[in-house]
Amino acid sequence: MTDLADLTIARAASGLRTGEFTAADLLEAVMRRATMTEAQLHAYLTLDHEGAATAAEEADRAFAAGQDxxxxxxxxxxxxxxxxxxxVETTASSKILSGWVPPYDATAVARLRAAGAVITGKTNMDEFAMGSSTExxxxxxxRNPWDTDRVPGGSSGGSAVAVAAGSAxxxxxxxxxxxxRQPAALTGVVGMKPTYGLVSRYGLIAFASSLDQIGPFARTVEDVVLLLEAVAGFDALDSTSIDEPTPGFGDAxxxxxEGVRVGVVTELMGEGIDPEVRAAVQATVDRLADAGxxxxxxxxxxxEHALSAYYLIAPAECSSNLARFDGVRYGHRSxxxxxxxxxxxxxxxxxxxxxxIRRILLGTYALSAGYYDAFYGQAQKVRTLVRRDFEEAYADYDxxxxxxxxxxxxxxxxxAQDPLAMYLSDVCTIPSNLSGDPSISVPVGVDADGLPVGFQIMAPALGEQVLFQVAAEVERLVDFQDRARLATSDEVKP
Amino acid sequence: MKPGWEAVIGVETHVELSTRSKMFCRCPVDVDAAPNTACCPVCLALPGALPVPNEQAIEDIVKIGLALDCAINERSLFYRKNYFYPDLPKNYQISQYTFPVCEHGSIEIEAEDGPVTVGITRVHMEEDTGKSTHVGDGGGRIHDADHTLLDFNRAGVPLVEIVTEPDLRTPEQARAYGSELQRIVLALGVSDAKLEAGSMRFDVNVSVRRTGDPEFGTRTETKNVNSLRSLQRVVAFEIDRQVELIEAGGSVTQETRHWNEETAQTAAMRSKEESEDYRYFQDPDLLPLEVSEPWRDAILASLPELPADRRARYVEAGADAAAAELLADSRGLSSRFEEAVAAGANARTVAIWLTGDVVAHLRRIDGDIDATVLSGDHLAELSAMVEAGELSSSAAKDVLTATIDGEGSPRDIAEAKDLMQVSDVGEIEVAVDAVLAANADAVAKIADGDMKPMGFLIGQVMRETGGKADPKVVQQLVRAKTQG
Amino acid sequence: MPVDIDIAKVAKLARIALTDDELDQYGHQLEDILEHAERVQALPTEGIEPTSHPMPMVNGFRRDEVGECLDPDSFLSQAPDTRDGQFRVPRILGE
Structure with a gap:
């Protein structure tokens, strides 16, 4: 019998409703998986056994009472x-917030709780989301469950690994x-960044406010849709949240x-892209063409300038966003x-x-008198150019x-010791953050070392429908069945 | 001011709006609440919290801008002003930089030396800081404190900053400006504008130059001036200090100073080692502000009458300028004035009563006009009685105070106190005839051209009538009957 | 164009106390990153409007309504130092 921890959300949801298993069973399965893998992976900073057990009990009571x-x-x-x-302690993986227990829930968290989700715990990340490796x-x-000598990507590495390893x-x-998207690609799961403003940022500890978006990880596109639907939609507590009704995405x-226009981005298929990665992406493109x-x-x-612009804009915003960590009201005091x-x-x-510290200093400098126009101001203009490029591309492609x-x-x-090399890890993903458009990574194969390759699909703002439409088809065409070594039953037996 | 010198003065005014909730969160604007009980994740700058602007505050600042004859920018932007200070929870203040909500306005003020037009550079929206209490041996002074306590109830209260052009020239003008601005803000109903409580406060820039010099001198900025009297005194002090300094061969240092009420002097604040670099940039948590033309027009249409317009209207109605100003400054007085005039009262008379006798009596009884029964109709009734000659103007004052004291309507009081004048000529004639008959000597002197006994005769008639005869009628009759 | 940064001034502005060695190290790293970033300066952007917000939206207001405040204990208990319901910090001015 399959371990319950390896089920998709859609499959688990159906089993809960037929009485095949209970929410407590599902929780037990992921907690057991965590117990077996955490020593090697360290996906979680906090496993909230107690809170999760209470939530699972409540969910089971609700099912029993016919509430859905x-x-x-x-x-x-x-x-x-x-x-x-x-x-529940929330640290953004920083010593400055060690031990901090928020007196409030982020809007996305409150919506998940209202939907009856069982929150297992808090996952590891690059400090304040600054990094691409969760180091x-x-x-x-x-560590990456496909190869524990490797990084899982970042900054949301813990979340990616929890899904890849079956501890969520x-x-x-x-x-x-x-x-x-980058850790999703490096751990062989689906990860998605929604349109900026589709999911409330209220309660998300800010890194770069004009770029940050909350989004889901899951093992299938359908599961990603389920997760997104639970948290998406206008929030009066976030001024930048989009005040429009959110459509369901399931139909897509x-x-x-058939007839969908797919544009392969030339600049992201050339120099600097690993040949095996390029080949896997090209093979997927060919399959899409075959499918119509x-x-x-x-x-x-x-x-090509997006990366440079990003590494001015994001540090500038972070230098201001992180000013509040000053030892006065919460967090570490010297x-x-x-x-x-x-x-x-x-x-x-x-x-x-x-x-x-590096990014705060960089951002402080980029905003300071005499340098603003040359750095931050110019980066904001490059941002406009990136948006224009996308607009033109979307005139011809879906x-x-x-x-x-x-x-x-x-x-x-x-x-770890070469910031510039680390920054280059984000070269394919950054343009969508600058434009605010939705984007998703779907696993499409493995390289010679057996490590997963991610295929990125980008769509125009609020183009989640077509994004999921293509992502679901890629998933079907590729039929990626490989699992992380640490998530297979042989490896995870105690 | 010393002859040969001229001062150049500009004022920056901070006004706390009296909205129900704070600028960017739903905490109440309640600075008197127990410390830190009017706080939430947003105004405490907890990790993850986000600002959402209060629509009413934007409407209020547009009102202020329109009242100051500003252009309202259709699009304006929120910026972050970055600096570390423990009373600033985010360590940046949400403010405006380029593109404030309102720009390029002006205000007319009346100073002792005539009317002055003061340019308004900008009116922008920002948020207040928390409150620091310095604890130590120095009695609350920051210099001697060994620690500081922080209350964030005030953090995030909407704050409007109004900046003038350097158009003011004298301490009196500075005071007149502050006073007129306070009147406008109060008339708009957007703030309680209490200087002593800090909900309205001034930063004043002063420089001096020799008369005729086209260049500005080096200016100082004196911060947090919290009364109109202090505003005037700060300017006067700074002018004298700077002129003396320059005449002694020194020069003015550009610096921030603070006003010490007790010593009646300004003093330099301990300066920072380097000038602040605020690293202004557009706040990515907040969208551009758009004040559409229809919205602007609707706000314009909703503006109440402004103090200057009200004063002009009162003068037009017949009040003198000084009374018009006093009336317009008081809601209680002006509402009664308007009611009385609408009911047909003599505006000049009622204005004098309200600003003289009524105010004096209220002061005597330590009362508030709104706690009394005095109405505009009372004043109109009283005015009509005086106009009709039924009541002498001195009797009217007695009736007025009795009315305030709740003894009844003016007519009832006048009758009850037997103060009504006799204006009936026939009735008075009887008394006149009797007096003339009894004082033939006096009548004869008048006939010979000696007018001295005239007053005596009139006095006798008034006594005969118990003081109730209309003196004008008495005078007419006595004159006619003695001079043939 | 080599970038020359007064890193000590930047660190002071950012309120981060660094040793001389750390300042030196961060200074060099920033110079490397900024040299890379300088490529954006070469781009012709005259007449291009800067983008501050990814979505073309305005205002995002809320109505002037009062909501719930936090129980002071819920955040004061997290603070490094408090007294009498207030946050406490050391003296503000130096000796």
């Missing part, structure tokens, strides 16, 4: 540790420059790609004596890790495709 709050009722879901959870965590790195049925992360999953899609090549000429200014400066120096990451999972430590 939606398909996530009773489903164990993991949350990135930058999403505020009332009563920049103050509490130790997360689905998970949420945040994507500022690829932090959902079965419509095929109208495939062509499209250029995003500004995309024991060094002095004035309030000394207290703040030492608290911050002691509380932030090197990558966070979706654009590319690799999600230039490489498959890289060894732990390989890029």
């Amino acid at each position: 709050h939606g398909l996530l009722q009773g489903i164990p879901i993991a949350l990135k540790d930058n999403m505020c959870t009332r009563g 920049n965590s103050a509490f130790g790195e997360t 049925f689905g998970a949420f992360g945040s994507d500022t420059g690829g932090s959902i 999953l079965r419509t095929g790609v 899609a109208a495939v062509g090549e499209v250029s995003l000429p500004s995309s 024991s060094i004596e002095g004035t309030t200014e000394d207290m703040m400066s030492h608290s911050r120096a002691e509380g932030f890790g090197p990558e966070v 979706v654009l495709v590319s690799p999600t990451s230039p490489t498959t999972a890289f060894p732990v430590g390989e890029r």
Whole structure:
């Protein structure tokens, strides 16, 4: 019999309703999986056994009483540790927030609770979501279940790994420059960044406010849709949330790609892209063409500058967003004596890790008098150019495709000392953050080392329907069945 | 001011709006609540919290802008002003930089030396900080404090900043500007504008130059001036200080100063080692503000009458300028004035009563006009009685205070106190005849051209009538009957 | 064009107390990153409007209504130092 922890959300939801198993059974399965894998993977910072058990009991009681709050009722879901959870420690993997227990829930979290989801715990991440490997965590790195000598990608590495390893049925992360899609690609799961403003950012510890979006991880496109539907939609607590009714996305999953215009982004298929990755992506494109899609090549000429623009905009916003961590109202306070200014400066120096400090300094500099126009101002204009490129491309194509990451999972430590090399991990994913458009990564194969390759699909703003339509077809055509080594029953037996 | 010198003065005014909720969150605007009980994730800047702007605050700032004759930018932007200070929870203040909500306005003020037009550079929206209490041996002074306590109830209260052009020239003008601005804000009903409570406060920039010099001198900024009197005194002090300094061969340092009420002096604040670099950038958590033309027009249409217009109307109605100003400044007085005039009262008389006798009596009894029964109709009735000659103007004052004291309507009081004048000529004639008959000597003197006994005769008639005869009628009759 | 950064000034502005060695190291790293970023400066962007928001939306207001505040204990209990219901910080001005 299959381990319950390996079921899809859709399958689990149906089993809960037929009485095949209970929410408590599902929770037990993922917690058992966590017990077996966590020592090697460290996907979680906090496993909330107690809270999850209570939520599972409630879900089972609701089923027994004939109450159904939606398909996530009773489903164990993991949350990135930058999403505020009332009563459960939330640190964003930073020492500066170690021990902080939020007095409120993020809107997405509140919606998941209302939908009856069972929150298993908080997942590891790069500190304040700054990084592409989940090595920049103050509490130790997360490892890739396909090869524990490799990184899972980042910054939402813990969420990706929990889903890949079966210690959660689905998970949420945040994507500022690829932090959902890139780890999804490196761990062989589906990860999606919605249109900016589709999911409320209220309660998401901000990295770069104009780029951050919460989004789901799951093992299938259909599951990703279920997760997104539970959290999407206008929120009065987020001024930038889109005030329009959110359509259901489920219908898009079965419509095929006949006549859909698919543009392959030239700049993201050339130099700097690993040949095996390129080949897997090309093979997928060919299958789409065979399935009736109208495939062509499209250029995003500004995309080569997108990375540079991103590494000015994101640090600038973060330098201001992270100013609130000052040792006054919460979080770490230095024991060094002095004035309030000394207290703040030492608290911050002691509380932030090197990558966070690097970006705060970079952003502070980019915004400072005399440099604003040359750096931040110019980056904002490049952002306009990137958006224009996309607009022009979407005049001819319904979706654009590319690799999600230039490489498959890289060894732990390989890029840790070279910030620029690490930043290049995000070259394919950043353009969609700058434009605010939705984008998804779907696993389409493995390289010679048996490491998964992600296929990125991008669509125009609020184009989630066509995005899921193509993603579901890619999933069907590729029929990717490989599982992470640590998620197979041979490996995970105690 | 010392001859040969001229001062150049600009004022920045902060006004806390009296909206129900804060600028970016739903906490109540309640700075008197117990410390930190009017706080939420947003105004405490907890990780993950986001600001959502209060529509009413935007409407209020547009009102202020329109009242100050500003252009309202159809699109304006929120910026972050980045600086670390423990009373600023986010360590940045949401404010505006380029594209404030309102720009390019002006305001007319009346100073002792005549009317002045003061340019308004900009009116922008921002949020207030929390409140610091410095604890230590120095009695609450920051310099001697060994620690500081922070209450964030005030953090995030909507704050409007109004910046003038350097158009003011004298301490009196600065005060007149502050006073007129306070009147406007109160008339708009957007703030309680209490200077002593800090819901309206001034930062004042002063420089001096020799008369005729086209260049501005180096200016100082004195922060957090919290009364109109202090505003005037700060400017006067700074002018004298700067002129003395320059005349002694020194020069003015560009610096921030603070006003010490006790010593009646400004002093330099301890300066920071380097000037602040606020790293302004557009707040990515907030969308551009759009004040559409229809919205702007609707707000314009809803504006109440402004103090200057009201004063002009009162003068037009017959009040003198000083009374018009006093009336317009008081809701209680102006509403009664308007009612009385609408009911046909003599505006000049009622204005004098309200601003003189009524105010004096209220002060005596330490009362508020709205706690009394005095109505516009009372005033109109009283005015009509005086106009009709039924009541002398001195008797009217007694009736007025009795009315305020709740003794009844003016007519009832006048009758009850037997104060009604006799204006009936026939009735008075009887008394006149009797007096003339009894004082033949006096009558004879008048006939010889000696007018001195005239007053005596009139006095006798008034006594005869118990003081109730209309003096004008008495005078007429006595004159006619003695001079043939 | 090599980038020259007054890293000590930047660190002070950002309120991060760093040792001289750390300043040196971060300074060099920033210079490398900014040299890379300088490529964006070469792009012709005259007349191009900057993008601050990905979505072309405006206002995002809420109505002037009062909502619930937090129980002070829920956040004061998380603070490093409090007294009498207030947050406490060391003296603000130096000796």
